[in-house]
Amino acid sequence: MLRQTLRPGHAAHWCRQMSVVAKSLKYTQHGEPQDVLKLVEDQLADPKDKQVLVRILAAPINPADINTIQGKYPVKPKFPAVAGNEFVGEVICVGENVKGLQAGEHVIPLATGLGTWTTYGLYNQDQLMTVPKKVGLAEAATVTVNPCTAYRMLKDFVKLSPGDTVIQNGANSAVGQAVHQLCRAWGINSIGIVRDRPEICELKQLLECLGATAVLTEAEVRTSDIFKTGKVKRPKLAFNCVGGKSATEVSRHLDDCGVMVTYGGMSREPVTVATGPLIFKDIAFRGFWMTRWSKENYDAPERKQMFKELFELMEQGKFVAPTHEMVPLEKFKHAAAEALNFKGFTGKKFILNMRE
Amino acid sequence: MLRQTLRPGHAAHWCRQMSVVAKSLKYTQHGEPQDVLKLVEDQLADPKDKQVLVRILAAPINPADINTIQGKYPVKPKFPAVAGNEFVGEVICVGENVKGLQAGEHVIPLATGLGTWTTYGLYNQDQLMTVPKKVGLAEAATVTVNPCTAYRMLKDFVKLSPGDTVIQNGANSAVGQAVHQLCRAWGINSIGIVRDRPEICELKQLLECLGATAVLTEAEVRTSDIFKTGKVKRPKLAFNCVGGKSATEVSRHLDDCGVMVTYGGMSREPVTVATGPLIFKDIAFRGFWMTRWSKENYDAPERKQMFKELFELMEQGKFVAPTHEMVPLEKFKHAAAEALNFKGFTGKKFILNMRE
Numbered sequence: 001m002l003r004q005t006l007r008p009g010h011a012a013h014w015c016r017q018m019s020v021v022a023k024s025l026k027y028t029q030h031g032e033p034q035d036v037l038k039l040v041e042d043q044l045a046d047p048k049d050k051q052v053l054v055r056i057l058a059a060p061i062n063p064a065d066i067n068t069i070q071g072k073y074p075v076k077p078k079f080p081a082v083a084g085n086e087f088v089g090e091v092i093c094v095g096e097n098v099k100g101l102q103a104g105e106h107v108i109p110l111a112t113g114l115g116t117w118t119t120y121g122l123y124n125q126d127q128l129m130t131v132p133k134k135v136g137l138a139e140a141a142t143v144t145v146n147p148c149t150a151y152r153m154l155k156d157f158v159k160l161s162p163g164d165t166v167i168q169n170g171a172n173s174a175v176g177q178a179v180h181q182l183c184r185a186w187g188i189n190s191i192g193i194v195r196d197r198p199e200i201c202e203l204k205q206l207l208e209c210l211g212a213t214a215v216l217t218e219a220e221v222r223t224s225d226i227f228k229t230g231k232v233k234r235p236k237l238a239f240n241c242v243g244g245k246s247a248t249e250v251s252r253h254l255d256d257c258g259v260m261v262t263y264g265g266m267s268r269e270p271v272t273v274a275t276g277p278l279i280f281k282d283i284a285f286r287g288f289w290m291t292r293w294s295k296e297n298y299d300a301p302e303r304k305q306m307f308k309e310l311f312e313l314m315e316q317g318k319f320v321a322p323t324h325e326m327v328p329l330e331k332f333k334h335a336a337a338e339a340l341n342f343k344g345f346t347g348k349k350f351i352l353n354m355r356e
Numbered sequence: 357m358l359r360q361t362l363r364p365g366h367a368a369h370w371c372r373q374m375s376v377v378a379k380s381l382k383y384t385q386h387g388e389p390q391d392v393l394k395l396v397e398d399q400l401a402d403p404k405d406k407q408v409l410v411r412i413l414a415a416p417i418n419p420a421d422i423n424t425i426q427g428k429y430p431v432k433p434k435f436p437a438v439a440g441n442e443f444v445g446e447v448i449c450v451g452e453n454v455k456g457l458q459a460g461e462h463v464i465p466l467a468t469g470l471g472t473w474t475t476y477g478l479y480n481q482d483q484l485m486t487v488p489k490k491v492g493l494a495e496a497a498t499v500t501v502n503p504c505t506a507y508r509m510l511k512d513f514v515k516l517s518p519g520d521t522v523i524q525n526g527a528n529s530a531v532g533q534a535v536h537q538l539c540r541a542w543g544i545n546s547i548g549i550v551r552d553r554p555e556i557c558e559l560k561q562l563l564e565c566l567g568a569t570a571v572l573t574e575a576e577v578r579t580s581d582i583f584k585t586g587k588v589k590r591p592k593l594a595f596n597c598v599g600g601k602s603a604t605e606v607s608r609h610l611d612d613c614g615v616m617v618t619y620g621g622m623s624r625e626p627v628t629v630a631t632g633p634l635i636f637k638d639i640a641f642r643g644f645w646m647t648r649w650s651k652e653n654y655d656a657p658e659r660k661q662m663f664k665e666l667f668e669l670m671e672q673g674k675f676v677a678p679t680h681e682m683v684p685l686e687k688f689k690h691a692a693a694e695a696l697n698f699k700g701f702t703g704k705k706f707i708l709n710m711r712e
Contacts (some may be wrong), residue, residue: 074636147388243631265631273629275599275621278643280430287634 024118047095054089058141059116084116088140136323150178162187168239169193174322180286184211189291244269326353380474386427389692403451412444414497415472438471444496496678506534518543524595525549530678541568600625682709
């Protein structure tokens, strides 16, 4: 009993003829992705009621996806589970009670943990959001986690005005790249700290091209007079995805009443907080978890506004996806293994490409 | 040109006859109190305009006073400086433009860093606040720093309701004792952590008598099921004046979205903040400095309300001064040396007694 969409074209036509076989990366127990993920074929039922059949076009591999498979993440799926959390897909056909969503439209998940490393998914309409087709597939596939994290961290902890400064370590991470681009769009100075490396010049050039005001190595920031000379205002806000000494060093540059927001812990070392700045400079140390925010603000106007702004920037070419590589679903083992190592976290993101 | 107060009595009478000689503990350079403080006699001019001549009755020795003398505190006095920051005193006589303040009334400082280790002080009326005479001298002398710190930390970081829980280390400190008493007055559970010691039973008894719901040693809190059993709700708020492992342990017990406020660093070790709780439990690490708050809220209604509530509790006998010993001004060297050692911070407070 499908409410057949009237839009002509291949997808709607095809949907009338047969139900769909989805190839999915599934797991039935926690473990390393290459051990526990199996490529499984399932016949999907036709969408009923408010269900939507979606052909997945691209689905990124995020570090949190790997941690979820390993059982190391606070989100625990029900087994058997389809791995993955983000995607962009094309609506194939919709149940009889779906309103305002048509075959051919592009959608991304509004809900988390839907299971997205699959060629086809059957979701409820209220778990999805339309994304303009002008938004690139890589941008749409990766918008709900990293760019939203950057957006919220820039909006929700400190009131920033044009000319204010933000500092961050792991400045070449996917979130870091999003921070630079949003800062550029909003007129905020974005200072990035990265580890030294042989290709440091190219990395600085890339991040400055994305909008960073200045990119310094961990050694350079220790001796930099960038804030002392008043060339750039002292940061009101710092982002930390590293921990350990890097976090301490970054927090040292914060202005009075500044806030450091931790959203990752790549070094696996805790954040060390000196007592003096806490008390006498009123520095605050906070944390941010996008999954929590999204759940608590599922239908909030702030969330709609955020996606609207991000889509507009993406359509205008002012916001691009993080450094990434598209890989076919069959190569997931290699990609999953790479996604959690250091390069995976602060370098390129793998995006599963489902378009055969 | 004194506006002679009409109230009869010794003080006003005496004021007509001669100006006053103040014996003050003064210093002209930073250093250890016993080395740099000198007992100096100065003839004070009669109060003019909005000035008030105050006979100091009692003035506590706070750790911050010692740090200020040592030059280790962010507050830097102009030399020559009279040491000390808190007092309770009696108004002797007032300048011609003072309104609503009379000889014989008890006053405490509204301003910080006035210099209070002296027998007489000449202050401006707007630097002073009247305190009801029913409030005990030890309570009045020590109200502006420790009880106000406890009050603000309980009010300004988390919304607490009766039945909620607060946890703190250094629970026998002067602030700690104030926290227990305010929690008792407001129906909040107050869990105190202290170091183990030979007289632990007496210490627990004392703190429970002051209002602590439970007092645990650092070893006991690690294995306690007090929160797991639901006997007491998980704390929304933690206070830390120790740092290091103690702070980490205390923060572990915080409920989701809990806040740990650091107001001291007795162990001289930083606060170590695990990345997981920051991100996934949304725990925040903040700091509090009473001096900053008082400056920023000098005339704020919140400040008047705070003192009103504290004075009422003190008048009703529901809030007493921290463990203390009154010492004569001449014994300041011994008291100053004691004030900074461990006992001085979490044990008894010395209060200089100026009533010869």
